[in-house]
Amino acid sequence: MVDLLPSLRDLAADQPKILLTYWKxxxxxxxxxxxxxxxxxxxxxxxxxxxxxxxxVAEEMAAHKAKG
Structure with a gap:
């Protein structure tokens, strides 16, 4: 069976621009x-x-009513 996903090391060795683009x-x-x-x-x-x-504002109104 063929490995469809090469390792990052192989990818970097073979296609550095692809790896750089992937990182970017x-x-x-x-x-x-x-x-x-x-x-x-x-x-x-x-x-x-x-x-x-x-x-x-609601608390201030409640405080004002309490004083009132």
Whole structure:
């Protein structure tokens, strides 16, 4: 049976450009994933901030009613 997946050492010896391209592709994919994750975290933080402000206003109103 023929081994269809050569080892990375064989690939690097035979086709260094293919291996370099593979590493670059993985680096770009990881960077894009990290950027997407950072964007999602920023969106979550923005979405959470108004909820915290609303809660603060509600607490201030409750405190004002308690004094009143």
């Amino acid at each position: 592709f993985n680096a770009i994919r990881e960077r894009n994933l990290n950027l997407h994750t950072a964007k999602l975290c920023a969106q979550a933080a923005e979405a959470q901030r108004p909820a915290e402000e609303v809660q603060q």
